[in-house]
Amino acid sequence: MSINTRTIDHIVHLTPPGTVDEVSDKFRELGFNVLPGGTHADGLTANALVVLKEGTYIELISFTHPASYYPPGTPERLKREAHRWANAPLGWIDYAFLGNGSLEPGHQISDAINSRASETGSDVVYLPEVGGGRVRPDGKVLKWVISAPKEGGREGEVGVLPFFCGDVTPRGLRVQTQPRSNTEHPSTALGLSHVRLLVPSALFEVTKKRLTSVLGVGPNTDITNTRAAWILDTALSPVSTGRPRLILDVPSDREEETFVDSKGGETGIYEVAFVVENLDSGYPEEATTPSGRIKFVRV
Known part of the structure; x- marks a missing residue:
């Protein structure tokens, strides 16, 4: 299966819960133009973006609340504790390559990688794509699909192997390279x-x-x-x-x-x-x- 799986999409930088505005100010001090992002569809995280001219970007992300905010045993608490980055240290925690947005069997990024791994004897296993998204501050709804390494074992450690983000809505809505001033x-x-x-x-x-x-x-x-x-x-x-x-x-x-x-x-x-x-x-x-x-x- 010939699918490109080496297009860098973004790198993820995590800070403590509720600190998206503070980390945005820090990156501005370092010389970056930071754009507001929004809250993700699950309500657990919020972000801001640093977009570069070649379409890659830095995602400045934090959880909206610490795990203790959610009552023990509630669905919200369980979702928060099961999040991919729930136990990640702060800083550069992960990176993503661009997926193709397909949920069609045989055409998913995970299918291509797992097929290669089987042929080469690698122990890499990627999970089938699942839906994700967020709402921009201007109300526009973004949708994508994510595939990540299977958890358990070294291949599932966050930040070791990339995850994949494939757009369902146009990528330009998620990564705002226009107007040109966004990338200056x-x-x-x-x-x-x-x-x-x-x-x-x-x-x-x-x-x-x-x-x-x-x-x-x-x-x-x-x-x-x-x-x-x-x-x-x-x-x-x-x-x-x-x-x-x-x-x-x-x-x-x-x-x-x-x-x-x-x-x-x-x-x-x-x-x-x-x-x-x-x-x-x-x-x-x-x-x-x-x-x-x-x-x-x-x-």
Whole structure:
């Protein structure tokens, strides 16, 4: 089955419940234009967006309430506790690739990935697509379908393998690249440079194999015994400096080792980097978000 599963859609940044406005202000301080998002269909989370010229975006998300807000044993409490990000640490917690929005058997993203995994002997399993959506502040209703790795085992750890988001309503409603001013940032950020995952050396090869099953191709740049990278597609034309990369690395210093330890010895998103037009725009080349690392690079 020939389905593209390597188009980067967005990266998710989590902050404490009810803090979407606060984290939006922080990202504005870092030189980003932040757009209001809305509340998701389940009512559990709300978001804001940083949209880039090549169609990728950062999702700034928080739960609307802590789990304790919902009475024990109620359906709302159970939904909150079962949420994909219910137990995720703060910061860069997840990333999504663009799905095709299909619920037709045999044409779903999950079908394509599971077929590849079966052929290659990878243990990756993706669940069938399920519906999702949110309401924008202007009242427009957005709908999509999500497929995520099966929970249980390392392949289900959040932030290790991407989930997929496929639009049912037009993607332009979800990712507002128009008017052009939506994608213009004081930092001169143009697009995504890379998403960098860190993994302990003992899990490097198995994680590389799992990602290959998901993306449908092996790593195609920066291949060593401790690093592998995949060149990704974008929803719109890439910026002139080229396409973004997904990088899988083994920690190279104590700070990076501490990060992996904080993930329980598993993989996680360590850094997200952005291509900028001008490194002299008055913003730092490296910065810390609430619980996450970003980097600005000029290529």
